Amino acid sequence: MTTTRTHAATGTGRIGDSPIRPDGLLKVRGEFAYSSDLWTEGMLWGATLRSPHPRARLVRIDVTPALRLPGVHAALTHVDVPGAKCYGLEHPDQPVLAFDEVRYQGEPVALVAADDPETARRALAAIEVEYEPLPPVVDAEAALRPDSDLVHPGGNLVRHVRIRKGVHDTPDGVPELPEADVVVSGEYRVGMQDQGFLGPESGLAIPAADGGVDLYVATQWLHGDRRQVAASLGLPPEKVRLTLAGVGGAFGGREDLSMQIHACLLALRTGRPVKMVYSREESFFGHVHRHPAVMRYRHGARRDGQLLWVRAEIVLDGGAYASTSAAVIANATTLGIGPYRVPYVAVDGWAVYTNNPPCGAMRGFGAVQACFAYESQMDKLAAALGLDPVEIRVRNALRTGDTMPTGQVVEGPAPVAELLRRVQAAPPAPPTPTGDLRHLPGGVGNTTHGEGVVRGVGYGIGIKNVCFSEGFDDYATARVRLELIGGELTASVHTAAVEVGQGLVTVQEQIVRTELGVDRVTLRTADTSVGDAGSSSASRQTFMTGGAIKAACEQVRQQVLSRLSSAAAANPAAYRFVEGKVLAGTEVVADLAELVGDQPVEATAEFRHRPTQPLDPQTGQGDAHVQYAFAAHRATVDVDTELGLVKVVEIVTAQDVGRAINPQAVEGQIQGGTTQGLGLALLEEIQVSNGVVLNPSFTDYLIPTIADTPPMRLEILELGDPQAPYGLRGVGEPPTISSTPAIVAAVRAATGRELTRVPLRPEHIAGVTAAGEPSPGER
Amino acid sequence: MxxxxxxxxxxxxxxxxxxxxxxxxxxxxxxxxxxxxxxxxxxxxxxxxxxxxxxxxxxxxxxxxxxxxxxxxxxxxxxxxxxxxxxxxxxxxxxxxxxxxxxxxxxxxxGSPAGDCHPPLLVCDAxxxxxxxxxxxxxxxxxxxxxxxxxxxxxxxxxxxxxxPPADGPQQFAKVGTRNAMVIAVCSFALALTPERGWVRAAIGSAGPVPTRAYTAEQFLTEALQQDGFASRSGRGDVALPESVVRRFGELVAAAASPIDDVRGTAAYRRHALSVLAQRTLRWAWESYRGRGDRCT
Known part of the structure; x- marks a missing residue:
């Protein structure tokens, strides 16, 4: 993979350097201990019995045949859940173990603990469950109709978000939009993407002498898990202690609980440590997915290309339980017109219950679906007006001081036009090399030697909110301790912030080295014995935990300066901590080790971003978001137009990251995020038929391989947000958002087909109808 | 166990x-x-x-x-x-x-219908x-x-x-997958051409319950080559296959398949893709036979 700026691991490990990840070598060598590698003496293996039906009445469960098997130590059902029977991130509607009715295929019904995994499997098979299958509700739009069966007694609507900017509705509810010179409309669909993380759900629960439990687990939010686990165990939170185990990827899929409560229930019941590890197939049923979407858009513009109004209706299929659907639909709608200035906006979005697999958080969180629709619309508008696709975007590009559809004013840099111009200005992708099949669509399949291959170029730009929104009290805690260990000055950091692969471990060390001028920094394992760090999601953890560590370091510095002199303590800004010395200007005024001596300095800080507001339920107005982040993509593809196969030749992307704390990690995020967006464009879909998943395996749920991943040219801007620690801007999600529409636009350019649904399928690209004959291109 | x-x-x-x-x-x-x-x-x-x-x-x-x-x-x-x-x-x-x-x-x-080695084994009479x-x-x-x-x-x-049997003429294999590597075949096609002996072998994978020879297509192409004297013409040289022959061969290969709709693709797409693969591999094999070998392997 080539980039214009390739950062080898460099520097002394301060902010702006790219130090080697402490877990990097271990992971490359296969020596890193993931949560699935946990082991302890005398542990049992837990396993989960899951519903084969997407919707059924639970008539009877009998676990006694399982309990009769030798080596089986417990078999539990919903009656064995001592506390809250349901859990959930926003709305506790998901049963720990099903009762009365199962609402999706794969819903947990019973648990067993046994001496070994094979005995546990046999025990599951021995459990007798009588189901009365019911017709599943599987169409999200039909589920909103009054005559639909109800997935939950309270109705099928999770949340309706209504946004009106400069628009009033007629008495019968139709938004009144001004006359436009040109109107383009389209209906767009997004399939169900999976996070596809490699480390399956797993953890180890160990019962404790105090009647509590210690849980070692791969998650995204230790305290968020603890709150829900404790409630269902009927224990006070302090008796439920969580420690982070090695996380094999997350991408939102570990925000909701999976095996956490289950393993704890089994451990407390048996008095033995219990390990649970999902198989790959089970993992597809063990976590939420990206919401499938149906989106109807109309854009009205003046003849010169200036957007006048946007009308959008977005329906997200939330599946059987709420998870984070209410927040996802808020993102899809508040960010639903993209990074554009539009005076009149009417957006409605609905998150809906169905009996499909539950959907929730995945990288991009609602912004992904909308971006595919609004960017497809921008291309359509460009074509209708005879304008260049970049030109029409630039003419409407959001700028600092502009107003979002929610009325929120965009503060800080908003380099939308610049990002677009930069990806456009990059030199064109090189011609396809000859002689190596791997450069052609179809790859080593030897499907073309150039026949039918047409090149296309497409653009996309997206917008994402960073941190939690809508008035949520979003904070992070960090404890920093400075002491002499063996005569050497050592800083240690303790947070509950989760490393999911994004590189937070390195970032934490870099901030401490920079703030305290100390080389030796140790990270304590993340656990719940320190305050809440919030979730490793919403591109927020470097911002939030980074901010908390910075604040804790500032308090440590203040304490150190007070040891120097009261004058120094009164004027901390005059002092810098560099390489173990305290400097006033360029003069060394003290040795840090001497000041610390045998009296360690410790500080714990909580960091909050600026407050946000809820959305007005009638108008969707409100300063709901903390920070906006932008990325633009230019995709170049070679399409075998006869077979409908695609080779992405090159991707150029530009993103403002405010400040790159670790440039190499930033590049990794951008490359990985872009590739995940490529997956949604071309490959990744959980296929669901009448509530049943058809492809729960990596054999048929295809994620991009290196042969599908193009060279990327990265342009990383560091424009600095004055409201953020170090000026940084969340990095992880924006690349995933706009790479999808850019790639689809490129395939459209090559084929002339409209292509309104992702992932694209070969038969759609080649235009093969049910009759088998390719239809002519539509443009 | x-x-x-x-x-x-x-x-x-x-x-x-x-x-x-x-x-x-x-x-x-x-x-x-x-x-x-x-x-x-x-x-x-x-x-x-x-x-x-x-x-x-x-x-x-x-x-x-x-x-x-x-x-x-x-x-x-x-x-x-x-x-x-x-x-x-x-x-x-x-x-x-x-x-x-x-x-x-x-x-x-x-014995998977999608086994990659099966069509080439079929076309070389293994x-x-x-x-x-x-x-x-x-x-x-x-x-x-x-x-x-x-x-x-x-x-x-x-x-x-x-x-x-060791190859005595051009052979080709092509496989459609939605991913550019590490993928199970949506459909695959193998072709062996030995015009000196006047025969053609064609086989289809992943488009029916078992991998299968496309006999009608083989027979059509064999006869077309013999009728037009391609096989016997000395010097090989400049003889291009008529497009009508190539197209008909593709149609007959597609017709020989008995595909289904499944998670990997539709039956209609499989038939269409087989036709495309048959035509392309035939042109490559013919070019190779004519001695201008397309070395793209």
Missing amino acids: EFLAPTTWQDALAAKAEYPDAVPVAGGTDVMVGINSGRLRPSALLDLGRVTDLTDWGLDGGYLRLGAAVPYRRIIEELKDKAPGLGMAARTVGSPQIRNRGTIGGNLGT VIELASVRGVRRIPVTEFFLGPKRTAVAPDELIAAVLV
Whole structure:
């Protein structure tokens, strides 16, 4: 993979350097201990019995045949859940173990603990469950109709978000939009993407002498898990202690609980440590997915290309339980017109219950679906007006001081036009090399030697909110301790912030080295014995935990300066901590080790971003978001137009990251995020038929391989947000958002087909109808 | 579960006779996936990893004889000139790790309709050598595949070898997958051309319950080549195939398939793609025959 700026691991490990990840070598060598590698003496293996039906009445469960098997130590059902029977991130509607009715295929019904995994499997098979299958509700739009069966007694609507900017509705509810010179409309669909993380759900629960439990687990939010686990165990939170185990990827899929409560229930019941590890197939049923979407858009513009109004209706299929659907639909709608200035906006979005697999958080969180629709619309508008696709975007590009559809004013840099111009200005992708099949669509399949291959170029730009929104009290805690260990000055950091692969471990060390001028920094394992760090999601953890560590370091510095002199303590800004010395200007005024001596300095800080507001339920107005982040993509593809196969030749992307704390990690995020967006464009879909998943395996749920991943040219801007620690801007999600529409636009350019649904399928690209004959291109 | 680990071929055959339900395992790239997923729980595993002569290949009469445990990687590296169609197919299998472990005998034994090696074996009239304590029998590959994951191997038999006539003309293999590597075939197609002997072989994979020869298409093309005198014309030279012949060949190949709609693709797309692959591979093979070889492999 080539980039214009390739950062080898460099520097002394301060902010702006790219130090080697402490877990990097271990992971490359296969020596890193993931949560699935946990082991302890005398542990049992837990396993989960899951519903084969997407919707059924639970008539009877009998676990006694399982309990009769030798080596089986417990078999539990919903009656064995001592506390809250349901859990959930926003709305506790998901049963720990099903009762009365199962609402999706794969819903947990019973648990067993046994001496070994094979005995546990046999025990599951021995459990007798009588189901009365019911017709599943599987169409999200039909589920909103009054005559639909109800997935939950309270109705099928999770949340309706209504946004009106400069628009009033007629008495019968139709938004009144001004006359436009040109109107383009389209209906767009997004399939169900999976996070596809490699480390399956797993953890180890160990019962404790105090009647509590210690849980070692791969998650995204230790305290968020603890709150829900404790409630269902009927224990006070302090008796439920969580420690982070090695996380094999997350991408939102570990925000909701999976095996956490289950393993704890089994451990407390048996008095033995219990390990649970999902198989790959089970993992597809063990976590939420990206919401499938149906989106109807109309854009009205003046003849010169200036957007006048946007009308959008977005329906997200939330599946059987709420998870984070209410927040996802808020993102899809508040960010639903993209990074554009539009005076009149009417957006409605609905998150809906169905009996499909539950959907929730995945990288991009609602912004992904909308971006595919609004960017497809921008291309359509460009074509209708005879304008260049970049030109029409630039003419409407959001700028600092502009107003979002929610009325929120965009503060800080908003380099939308610049990002677009930069990806456009990059030199064109090189011609396809000859002689190596791997450069052609179809790859080593030897499907073309150039026949039918047409090149296309497409653009996309997206917008994402960073941190939690809508008035949520979003904070992070960090404890920093400075002491002499063996005569050497050592800083240690303790947070509950989760490393999911994004590189937070390195970032934490870099901030401490920079703030305290100390080389030796140790990270304590993340656990719940320190305050809440919030979730490793919403591109927020470097911002939030980074901010908390910075604040804790500032308090440590203040304490150190007070040891120097009261004058120094009164004027901390005059002092810098560099390489173990305290400097006033360029003069060394003290040795840090001497000041610390045998009296360690410790500080714990909580960091909050600026407050946000809820959305007005009638108008969707409100300063709901903390920070906006932008990325633009230019995709170049070679399409075998006869077979409908695609080779992405090159991707150029530009993103403002405010400040790159670790440039190499930033590049990794951008490359990985872009590739995940490529997956949604071309490959990744959980296929669901009448509530049943058809492809729960990596054999048929295809994620991009290196042969599908193009060279990327990265342009990383560091424009600095004055409201953020170090000026940084969340990095992880924006690349995933706009790479999808850019790639689809490129395939459209090559084929002339409209292509309104992702992932694209070969038969759609080649235009093969049910009759088998390719239809002519539509443009 | 019994684990049988014979060190000689005779012991392996004896073990299979004693444990007819034993599942043979060599590279393990299919068997272990089945076991790990919980779908496969055989009463016994018969590990062939210690039977070293299964991993050899050599000449046997007029045939190239591949031991059943020859891995894909060696087919690609060592046999790409002698069995080019098979080499191309082996190249499309899985990842480098899979190609190091997976074997041609395993591909046959699994008997998947999507097995990558099956169409090229069909077009070169390969022979499968099956052995048991009762003796050795050789069957044409056309008689090997009985249904999805059902083969002609008897319960007490093991696949000993695959016998492949060395290529005497251009061979091609092409496989459509939605991903550019490491993908199970949506459909695949193999072609062997030996115009001197006036015959054509064409075979289809992953578009029906078993991999199958496209006999009508073969016959059409054979006759077209003979009628127009392509095969007998000396100097090969400048003779291009008429587009009408190429197109008709594609149509007949598509018609020979019996595909279904599934998660990997629609039946209509499979037929369409087979037609495209048939036409393209025919042009490549013909170009190669004319001596202007398209070396893109």
